[in-house]
Amino acid sequence: MSTLYERLGGEAAVDLAVDKFYRRVLADDRISAFFEGVDMERQAAKQKAFLTMVFGGPHHYTGKDMRDGHRHLVARGLNDSHFDAVVEDLGATLKELGIPDSDIAEVAALAETTRNDVLDR
């Protein structure tokens, strides 16, 4: 039985998904304000790490990194509704890439495990 990360296509799939995912998030009025003025290349690199993690791939991110990385956004009002929007954009990206619903559900479940860390609670 292959892992989720392998089924999705490993690093190549992450590379393919990251532009599409980031573009969707930037164009999403519910959350785009949080990305105003950021260094886009750095941001894309972070999204790549995030996608690797929620694809079930090898990563080094810890709960502490998640908290430290988002605390300034929580101070600006980042809440559950924004987290939901990101998960929704993630699902839509994977659908666009033709990934089966069962795998998308698994990715969403992995993303869900970061919710409390991202929202610092």
Place this chain on the structure above:
Amino acid sequence: MPTVTFEGRSYPTEPGETVLTALLRQGGAIPHSCRSGVCRSCLVRATQGTPPASSQKALKDTLRAQGYFLSCIAQPESELTVALPSDGVIGHTRAQLLAREQLAPDIFRLRLQAEEAFPFMAGQFITIRRPDGLRRSYSLAAPPTSDGTIELHVRRLPQGQLSGWLCEALELGAWVDLFGPEGSCFYLPDDPTRPLLLIGTGTGLAPLLGIVRDALAQGHTGPIQLFHGSRHPDGLYLQGELAALTVTHPNLTYTLCTSATGPRADVAAFGAIPDTSGWRVYLCGNPEMVKGAQRKAFLLGASLAEIYTDPFVRAG
């Protein structure tokens, strides 16, 4: 295990250790943060030796070609000498001022002759150091020539100390110190049919002209669309030379934009190219324009890795 040399000192590595860990363990100071290949704060350049390919994977081709790599994920396979991107180890030479020509009320073209071979890619930038230590960076507006001349475009700023010196005081035949080259805005000959979009404001034209000349010299056949903008007509220059290039190279188009009376260069460009998927994009000049156009080009379909930026931070 291979040894890493940094700032003249050698650092032996342990099995499985990365360049960053080996240096930090032995007191070498390299900026870093995530230690997992994400934040890029640990970027270094191999001035000798070959870094492992995996540590360059996330970088732009143009950086890779210059030996840059992420030290936190690089387990060295062979001896390496590394330098920080900013510490001047990158290159130093002296150059002599050959010619100076006024192109617009405040814009001058300088031709310099390097004392020794000075490898660079058109579109990168060099830093000039005045004898009193004052430094400013200028883009390379033409590909390297066999006789070693370098072309720069300098805007004379009202209170600009170095630009004033370069445009007025420096005498023909005088020598200046050059450092570099640096920067990742340059032409890559990987696909001669790929469409290229270049948007620049003010002397942001210099690197773009360098890229265009390089592309044409290397036989690029895909469309090349250059947009040059300035607030006032005074800031536009080399129109004749560029118009002549479009005649000899029908795949090149050149659009002038004066924002005081018409659309800004980036607005005009994305009006003409509403879908940027598959395009390679170069953005140089005003930092606000560069940032906004980077976002726009990406949202319109260009891959982020294919957008090369060089924001000019104003300092005379």
